[in-house]
Amino acid sequence: MDIAKQLSHIPLFQGLEPQYLETLARIAVKKFFKRGETVFAEGDPGIGFHIITSGRIKVYKTSPDGKEQILHIMSQGEPFGEVPVFTGQRFPAYAEAIADTNTLFMPRDDFMNLIRTEPSVALSMLSVLSMRLKRFTSLIEDLSLREVPGRLAAYLLYLSERDQGTDDINLEISKTQLASILGTIPETLSRILARMTREAIIESDDKRHVRICDRTAIEELAAGERRLA
Amino acid sequence: MDIAKQLSHIPLFQGLEPQYLETLARIAVKKFFKRGETVFAEGDPGIGFHIITSGRIKVYKTSPDGKEQILHIMSQGEPFGEVPVFTGQRFPAYAEAIADTNTLFMPRDDFMNLIRTEPSVALSMLSVLSMRLKRFTSLIEDLSLREVPGRLAAYLLYLSERDQGTDDINLEISKTQLASILGTIPETLSRILARMTREAIIESDDKRHVRICDRTAIEELAAGERRLA
DNA sequence: CGTGCGCTTGACTTTTTTCAATAAAGGTGG
DNA sequence: CCACCTTTATTGAAAAAAGTCAAGCGCACG
Structure with a gap:
């Protein structure tokens, strides 16, 4: 399927002008993960992030003795793995496909360039991260209180x-x-x-x-x- | 003290050109909170965020029976209360001064305008939010595992x-x-x-x-x- | 048609909280 | 500077919540 068309359905890129969608489409890389496959591990360097076009991903932490805490389960249209793109550090958690999953992978450097020229993408991304902070806030509240x-x-x-x-x-x-x-x-x-x-x-x-x-x-x-x- | 000069020391605005610092200085509002004073409550509308110039703030959640979970303790140079600026929703937590505290308050609309014209501020803010997500990830790991x-x-x-x-x-x-x-x-x-x-x-x-x-x-x-x- | 994984249940242990009492510290006003 | 009062910290005993270990069931999948 045409990547630009797929991208135009992603909330993160709503309202983005067609020329930028074309740019994005050129830099995006299609990826596929089989159910059970690891997308990235905690500590891996974050050279880009993914947007899910179909399937389902769990992002989670593990304890030494194997217990697992799911941070979120992401499905179609949602981006994941952005944190190290902006911190310049490594992935703070694991990601694994819990169903066969297709993603678009956005390489870090290209995406940063887009943000520098297109404030609306920056604002969308700020909104995405803020919503996620809010959800984490609720999760912390739940776990603790x-x-x-x-x-x-x-x-x-x-x-x-x-x-x-x-x-x-x-x-x-x-x-x-x-x-x-x-x-x-x-x-x-x-x-x-x-x-x-x-x-x-x-x-x-x-x-x-x-x-x-x-x-x-x-x-x-x-x-x-x-x-x- | 000169607001522009204070702003130039804030990590969030490192590298920002002087003209924008001047703009920010005009829109920033000095605020003071006495030790024990509430800065905002969960559910309040978020019409802007604060940057601490001196003192200390705790951001926390409470349970019905009074137990409290601190999400972070912020001190000089750190921004807090940005989430509703970008989600357009309400504060997801409480903030209280745990020492006499001075802040610069940045009204939402003015700040959004700055971001639209100045990508470096957007990138800084993305970095701040990403670091915070990473810390929340650790907190969740701690609480759960x-x-x-x-x-x-x-x-x-x-x-x-x-x-x-x-x-x-x-x-x-x-x-x-x-x-x-x-x-x-x-x-x-x-x-x-x-x-x-x-x-x-x-x-x-x-x-x-x-x-x-x-x-x-x-x-x-x-x-x-x-x-x- | 078995093997394995997910789910359930019981008995028991561990961790943490609750309740209560006491002690120490810090700030305030006389 | 001291008495007083509030806040903060500590400790014990008991209760509650959640986790561990073990066993068993049933359904799906090869």
């Missing part, structure tokens, strides 16, 4: 809201990965889902799906006004 | 390194605030400092000072290769 049931409740509300307030939530990821997003382990998540089911707050099958039965209870859990028995 | 002794050890190493590798570390903040940075409570921190002292890894008096006695042990704790008895 809430217990796992509260984090789970907040996450379910977030997914529900993103899908127009539906009660039928498609997790889209495995429960093991959900545990890693919530900063816990599968056993703990499993137990808490069981408790919430027992209290008729949710229904949960094993098919990456959760149904909210008592939204008020979920909201109270997320707000810390309620606890599970 | 390490226990409190490991976090404390990593923090001590960070402070030591920042001060040219000295063994005599000046915390500069109260132990209550250190606990809040580490994502725990004063009691837990106190106990862990006591255990580390008992094992002759550190010496800790109550005067915002810690001395590293066994650096290897600290490094092993930070790397998760060792645990306290």
Whole structure:
């Protein structure tokens, strides 16, 4: 597919004039990653960043003994790996394809040149990084100030809201990965889902799906006004 | 003092041409906050950001029951509160002066105009936000993958390194605030400092000072290769 | 048709928090 | 300069939350 056309659908480049899209299209490199493949590792030098055109990527940290904390899961249209482009340092985390994924790779130097001549791209990128800081802020708040049931409740509300307030939530990821997003382990998540089911707050099958039965209870859990028995 | 001169010392504006410094100086507004005063609250609209010229600011989140997680402590030359400038949304956290503090306040619209005409400022700001993302990444890693002794050890190493590798570390903040940075409570921190002292890894008096006695042990704790008895 | 991975559950351990009490330090006003 | 009061730090005992280890189930995939 035509790269310029793909680029024109990326939020980061919305409103960019066609001539610059052409420039970008010339410098962008198509890449493909098989499910399970590592895109970059913590400590790798960051010579550019990726934009996802299809598939899904998880960005995560690991502990010496193998536990994993997912920082975000990125899908179509989202850029990732930009931090070392602007700090000039190395990747602070790992990235791995959790589905077969196509990306456009933007080499650092070319992209920096574009930014120098095209302020709207700089502003878009500032917005992207700021949104990400905001999300990290929430994640830190969750990890530090809430217990796992509260984090789970907040996450379910977030997914529900993103899908127009539906009660039928498609997790889209495995429960093991959900545990890693919530900063816990599968056993703990499993137990808490069981408790919430027992209290008729949710229904949960094993098919990456959760149904909210008592939204008020979920909201109270997320707000810390309620606890599970 | 002359605002343009103050601005010329701010890393964010290094290398900016004098004419732009003059422009900035005209739009910047001097502000003063007394120790304990709130600079902004979570949810406030972000009509601009601050740059610290003297003093110290803590940026933090709170839980319903009053526990507090410090996101960062900012001092001279550092900007804070930029996120809503670029997201167009509200402040995602609180900011409070923990010492008498002077800032330069940069109104959003004027600053955005500067960025549109001066790419070097945009690049500086991208660098600032990227560094912050990197630090948040570490904080998330700490909170999720390490226990409190490991976090404390990593923090001590960070402070030591920042001060040219000295063994005599000046915390500069109260132990209550250190606990809040580490994502725990004063009691837990106190106990862990006591255990580390008992094992002759550190010496800790109550005067915002810690001395590293066994650096290897600290490094092993930070790397998760060792645990306290 | 088995092998493996994801998920669940139970029993147990570890870590951290909570609650309470005390001690020490620092600032304020007389 | 001292008494007083608030804040900060420490310690113990008990409770709660989450993690570890181990076992078992079921479904998907080769």
